[in-house]
Amino acid sequence: MEIIHLSAECYPIAKVGGLGDVVGALPKYQNKLGHVAKVVMPAYETKFFRENEFESVYDGWGKLGFQHFSVRIFREKTNKLGFDLYLVHIAGFTDRPNVYGYADDTERFLAFQIGVLDWMAQWEHKPDVIHCHDHHTGLVPFMTAHCNKYRHLNQIPTILTIHNAQYQGQFGWDKLNYLPPFDLWKAGQLDWKGAINPLASAIKCCWRITTVSPSYLEEISYRANGLEALFARERGKSVGILNGIDNEVWNPTADAMLEKQFAVRTVDNGKKANKQALCDVFNLDASKPLFTFIGRLVDEKGADLLPEIFNNALWQHKGEINILVLGSGDPQVEGRLFQLKDAFPGNYNAYIGYNEQLSHQIYAGADFLLMPSRVEPCGLNQMYALRYGTIPIVRRIGGLKDTVVDIGDGGFGICHDQTSAWDVGHAIGRAMELYNDKKKMKEIRKFMMNIDHSWDKAAQEYINLYQI
Numbered sequence: 001m002e003i004i005h006l007s008a009e010c011y012p013i014a015k016v017g018g019l020g021d022v023v024g025a026l027p028k029y030q031n032k033l034g035h036v037a038k039v040v041m042p043a044y045e046t047k048f049f050r051e052n053e054f055e056s057v058y059d060g061w062g063k064l065g066f067q068h069f070s071v072r073i074f075r076e077k078t079n080k081l082g083f084d085l086y087l088v089h090i091a092g093f094t095d096r097p098n099v100y101g102y103a104d105d106t107e108r109f110l111a112f113q114i115g116v117l118d119w120m121a122q123w124e125h126k127p128d129v130i131h132c133h134d135h136h137t138g139l140v141p142f143m144t145a146h147c148n149k150y151r152h153l154n155q156i157p158t159i160l161t162i163h164n165a166q167y168q169g170q171f172g173w174d175k176l177n178y179l180p181p182f183d184l185w186k187a188g189q190l191d192w193k194g195a196i197n198p199l200a201s202a203i204k205c206c207w208r209i210t211t212v213s214p215s216y217l218e219e220i221s222y223r224a225n226g227l228e229a230l231f232a233r234e235r236g237k238s239v240g241i242l243n244g245i246d247n248e249v250w251n252p253t254a255d256a257m258l259e260k261q262f263a264v265r266t267v268d269n270g271k272k273a274n275k276q277a278l279c280d281v282f283n284l285d286a287s288k289p290l291f292t293f294i295g296r297l298v299d300e301k302g303a304d305l306l307p308e309i310f311n312n313a314l315w316q317h318k319g320e321i322n323i324l325v326l327g328s329g330d331p332q333v334e335g336r337l338f339q340l341k342d343a344f345p346g347n348y349n350a351y352i353g354y355n356e357q358l359s360h361q362i363y364a365g366a367d368f369l370l371m372p373s374r375v376e377p378c379g380l381n382q383m384y385a386l387r388y389g390t391i392p393i394v395r396r397i398g399g400l401k402d403t404v405v406d407i408g409d410g411g412f413g414i415c416h417d418q419t420s421a422w423d424v425g426h427a428i429g430r431a432m433e434l435y436n437d438k439k440k441m442k443e444i445r446k447f448m449m450n451i452d453h454s455w456d457k458a459a460q461e462y463i464n465l466y467q468i
């Protein structure tokens, strides 16, 4: 089969969170299964774009209302990522360093989608599937189904994967003229609660919906940032497929970013060396347990509670605990996490920012990883932690519920039911006890590292789903 993945992110070109990891791995695993999976994404001003060789495969003009824009599509020449990569360059829209966060994001991602479809409409052959990821590519199912210009594409099945229904990309009806002409009777397919809502439109118009874990599929019919009723209505065409991880990128036996590589057999010494290196850099005490949080500092992740959680834990287990944070996001939370450094030197530290290499080093060197998420459609951090022998402490929700089993139930993690300072504090207490049971820690680490979360299985599940 030929599968076209459309996405705003793809590791290692541009990654903000897990969407990038998924789109950088799933196509590779689909190709290994003998299919042809390609990734098409915006050409941001990235190091990858500057430093690799590309050939131009398309030159054209697109239109957004009365504004014309030039489109140039580049193909990465060497296939070094394990899939064909196409970068869509739209002057004035995509040529910026960041993926999101600009006032004209609506225009940027709409121009991207129009540029891609203009290009695909000229292909002599048709791919078997267009696989859209999140709302940034959510108007594609509508446009292929209803825009006259793209009628040659309307028989190609469209799949929508929802990585996070919190973000929907809605904009006002005053921008309706951005879309290429379509049968106005179909305008209702764009609408949700009085706005044009790309995620809602994709849910209505795509052939199949997937969520990134089975539990998240259950949850969104009662909690989906206003889309609950729509999900309930479209449930029949939806399925939850648990994300995998890229076992080549996240492999402690070969990870060049680590101080010391390690395998299941050598986990104790391996983690010890990585922990020591981290503690040296961040002025922490390597003889004490190391807890960490890695991620976007947003309410969804429970980040607003972290300062209180850490402050409590550092008082309660005074001198007996280390905490290291890696994250960026809400400036207020960033500030509070930064300030804590002064209160607990030697036991607490924070790196405010994004740092891919440091994230690998922390997964390898930490003892426990906290994920007190309010919403977690899948979560990849806990799976990376498992592979690197770090025990996850997670709220029982979404993909966390599907991947972590509490030690009390014969499992390997620590689970709690609510995103509250009390629940997480209690979980940290349980982790402190566990840490002192060296035999049990050893057993759990070995067990966790052997769990197979690679993409092999899920890549095939998507292929089965495409055979509509």
Ligand code: ADP
Pocket: 016, 017, 018, 019, 021, 294, 295, 296, 326, 327, 328, 353, 354, 355, 356, 359, 378, 379, 380, 381, 382
């Ligand atoms: P989400 O996509 O909601 O942010 P996931 O758990 O799916 O959550 O994926 C997060 C990904 O982003 C992981 O690869 C994680 O290691 C990475 N990540 C998040 N914040 C940072 C950061 N500050 N520095 C480096 N990597 C980060």
Ligand code: GLC
Pocket: 017, 018, 019, 022, 163, 164, 212, 243, 376, 377, 378, 379, 380, 399
């Ligand atoms: C989203 C979700 C996260 C998921 C990731 C990859 O960013 O918040 O839970 O793991 O997408 O699917």
